[in-house]
Amino acid sequence: MEAMTNILHQMMRLLNTLRDETVKRILLPSAFLCCAMLFCAIPLFAAESITFYFHSSETNINNFKSLKTEFDSYLSKFGPYEFQPFDDRATFEQHVRGKKNCLLFLSSWHYNNIYKPYALHPSLVGLRNGKNSQKRVLVGSASGGDLNSAMKGPVAAASSPQHTKSMLKDIFPDKGAADSVRVLSVPKDIDALMSVGFGMSKCALITENALDNLKMLDPGLYATMKPLSQGKESLLLILAVPTGFSQDAEKIIDMIKNLPNDPDGMNVIKMLDLDGWKLVDPSDKSKLEG
Amino acid sequence: MIKSNERKMLMPKMEKPGFSVPGKTRFLFSGIRLCILFLGVLFACGTPPLRSDKPMEPSKGISGKPHILLINSNAGVEKYRVVQDEFRKSIPNPIREVDLRGKANDGGMNGLSSENANLIYCVGGRAYHLAKQFFAEKEIIFSSIINWLRLPNISPKTYGVSTELHPRMPVFMFRSVFPDIKRIGMLYSLQYTSQWFENTRRQALELGIGIVGKAVPDENQTLLLLEQLLPEVDAIWLISDPLVMAKKNYLYDILDRCDADKTPVFSYHEAYAKLGAVMIVSPDTPTIGRQVANIAMGLLSEEPIEEKVQFPAGSHIVLNLKQVEKYGLKYNKNALGMINTIIK
Numbered sequence: 001m002e003a004m005t006n007i008l009h010q011m012m013r014l015l016n017t018l019r020d021e022t023v024k025r026i027l028l029p030s031a032f033l034c035c036a037m038l039f040c041a042i043p044l045f046a047a048e049s050i051t052f053y054f055h056s057s058e059t060n061i062n063n064f065k066s067l068k069t070e071f072d073s074y075l076s077k078f079g080p081y082e083f084q085p086f087d088d089r090a091t092f093e094q095h096v097r098g099k100k101n102c103l104l105f106l107s108s109w110h111y112n113n114i115y116k117p118y119a120l121h122p123s124l125v126g127l128r129n130g131k132n133s134q135k136r137v138l139v140g141s142a143s144g145g146d147l148n149s150a151m152k153g154p155v156a157a158a159s160s161p162q163h164t165k166s167m168l169k170d171i172f173p174d175k176g177a178a179d180s181v182r183v184l185s186v187p188k189d190i191d192a193l194m195s196v197g198f199g200m201s202k203c204a205l206i207t208e209n210a211l212d213n214l215k216m217l218d219p220g221l222y223a224t225m226k227p228l229s230q231g232k233e234s235l236l237l238i239l240a241v242p243t244g245f246s247q248d249a250e251k252i253i254d255m256i257k258n259l260p261n262d263p264d265g266m267n268v269i270k271m272l273d274l275d276g277w278k279l280v281d282p283s284d285k286s287k288l289e290g
Numbered sequence: 291m292i293k294s295n296e297r298k299m300l301m302p303k304m305e306k307p308g309f310s311v312p313g314k315t316r317f318l319f320s321g322i323r324l325c326i327l328f329l330g331v332l333f334a335c336g337t338p339p340l341r342s343d344k345p346m347e348p349s350k351g352i353s354g355k356p357h358i359l360l361i362n363s364n365a366g367v368e369k370y371r372v373v374q375d376e377f378r379k380s381i382p383n384p385i386r387e388v389d390l391r392g393k394a395n396d397g398g399m400n401g402l403s404s405e406n407a408n409l410i411y412c413v414g415g416r417a418y419h420l421a422k423q424f425f426a427e428k429e430i431i432f433s434s435i436i437n438w439l440r441l442p443n444i445s446p447k448t449y450g451v452s453t454e455l456h457p458r459m460p461v462f463m464f465r466s467v468f469p470d471i472k473r474i475g476m477l478y479s480l481q482y483t484s485q486w487f488e489n490t491r492r493q494a495l496e497l498g499i500g501i502v503g504k505a506v507p508d509e510n511q512t513l514l515l516l517e518q519l520l521p522e523v524d525a526i527w528l529i530s531d532p533l534v535m536a537k538k539n540y541l542y543d544i545l546d547r548c549d550a551d552k553t554p555v556f557s558y559h560e561a562y563a564k565l566g567a568v569m570i571v572s573p574d575t576p577t578i579g580r581q582v583a584n585i586a587m588g589l590l591s592e593e594p595i596e597e598k599v600q601f602p603a604g605s606h607i608v609l610n611l612k613q614v615e616k617y618g619l620k621y622n623k624n625a626l627g628m629i630n631t632i633i634k
Binding site: 059063065066069070152154156182184185186187188190191192194195197198199200201213217218220221266267270271272273 | 456458459462463465466496497574577580581584587588593596597600601603604605606623624625626627628629630631632634
């Protein structure tokens with residue numbers, strides 16, 4: 001803008017030196033016309049930055065600084081892309097509302113909650129151990145843990161309290177208990193499991209995968225726990241695109257799908273606790289929007 | 291501790307009037323005095339006695355919910371402030387918050403006794419000591435106190451969250467990230483950390499990891515014992531022990547020696563990662579605030595609290611990938627999902 005003003009200023013000085021009024025009358029409008037055309041053309045040549053917004057209510061991911069560094073490093077190979085994580089659902093939703101030129105990473109539960117008002121459609125679903133879905137398991141102490149005592153809480157979980165309570169509604173025989181139960185939010189599934197093991201909470205709501213990992217790495221601690229109940233199968237992390245996304249969506253989606261094939265991308269996918277992505281098929285879509 | 295005579299000295303002195311008054315004014319003054327006396331008698335008749343055989347009912351906040359007195363030793367310290375913020379966000383009850391930063395002696399505790407809070411939450415050691423002095427009969431929860439086992443006056447009404455993780459937690463994390471590391475060396479002292487060492491050794495054995503320890507007998511032996519330890523182990527686990535780390539330069543000397551030997555160092559404090567430690571496992575500070583809120587809500591609902599002083603429920607992990615690559619260490623990429631900070 002400053003450069004443009006300088007050019008105009010120089011041109012005006014040149015015009016003042018011209019004596020011929022006719023030349024002035026032709027030159028002045030032409031100069032303004034040229035400037036106007038330049039202004040209109042700039043956005044066509046400058047590439048617009050596309051942002052990937054991230055919020056996961058299913059995992060209490062708090063490695064945002066590292067995740068952003070790794071993601072931005074991977075994305076910079078392809079163009080002006082940026083990764084923007086949010087730890088708070090309300091801020092995330094406020095930020096993406098009405099935006100067209102962005103992509104969203106969010107949990108399947110969150111997608112189901114907002115896809116209509118935010119006009120989203122799902123593109124990719126995460127994969128872990130060859131599966132695109134997971135179950136939540138409610139785990140209590142092997143000595144005396146039961147659903148009745150679990151309903152009194154506290155329930156340790158790495159997902160957001162709203163998500164945890166929503167999952168518990170499917171698990172608890174008394175649906176009202178899910179609303180009133182105390183939830184202890186911890187950073188990771190393994191923290192939730194250890195909090196049961198060491199008496200910090202009565203039970204833990206964790207993924208099946210976390211329980212399998214504990215069984216493999218610490219069979220001693222695993223033996224002190226027992227699964228009390230399990231929830232419904234739900235899809236893993238979703239990449240969603242707003243309706244009316246104007247850019248080359250296919251190219252961008254491929255870029256994310258190829259994360260596991262790149263050394264930097266591999267770190268990103270592992271930090272998201274995934275192994276890869278797959279395209280959302282009609283059956284996934286009906287599960288997501290059903 | 292503030293002695294009673296010292297406390298007396300801190301009380302503001304009442305000054306006697308040092309001027310004389312004329313007759314009419316004196317009459318007016320005595321009239322005012324009579325009125326005050328009359329109002330005083332009326333007030334005294336209308337209020338319940340201050341001392342009675344029945345214990346005073348704890349007051350309830352404006353919302354009708356029991357209220358909590360939160361005493362922070364110094365809200366200027368980030369870790370203290372974070373637990374306080376998280377506690378406030380996690381509990382629906384009214385909270386009276388007191389910051390002892392810059393406040394001398396009793397920090398104004400005398401004035402707070404009359405508020406009759408239902409429960410006291412103390413952040414840091416100074417807050418705990420004052421709470422024990424002024425609110426000994428109340429249920430007290432503490433957090434952010436190093437080595438809580440050394441605290442005096444632990445009563446049945448004392449609850450808390452310690453600053454040290456359960457030893458199995460870091461061992462589990464080390465094993466998850468570095469499955470090839472089977473023997474970890476540790477310098478400890480019989481005076482401060484022998485019990486912790488024994489417990490950790492037992493826990494690690496269950497996870498298939500051998501902890502090789504050297505007890506440091508005096509402050510000059512640290513580096514010598516490190517030399518003996520290095521050929522026997524795959525990694526060194528630096529713990530907080532004042533005898534092992536008696537001199538400031540020991541930390542740098544240990545890290546430099548291990549770096550020269552390409553032996554990874556594990557530790558408990560985030561700052562060590564910037565100095566070259568490979569992996570740090572420490573308690574997650576915000577989770578401590580939420581955990582205390584959970585204990586408080588349990589107590590206010592009169593639920594039995596099984597573990598009175600709990601280990602922190604959340605962990606924070608830093609992985610120094612720069613050092614991992616420098617030493618050529620194999621690490622489990624599948625474990626990256628549980629790492630909070632990666633240094634590259």
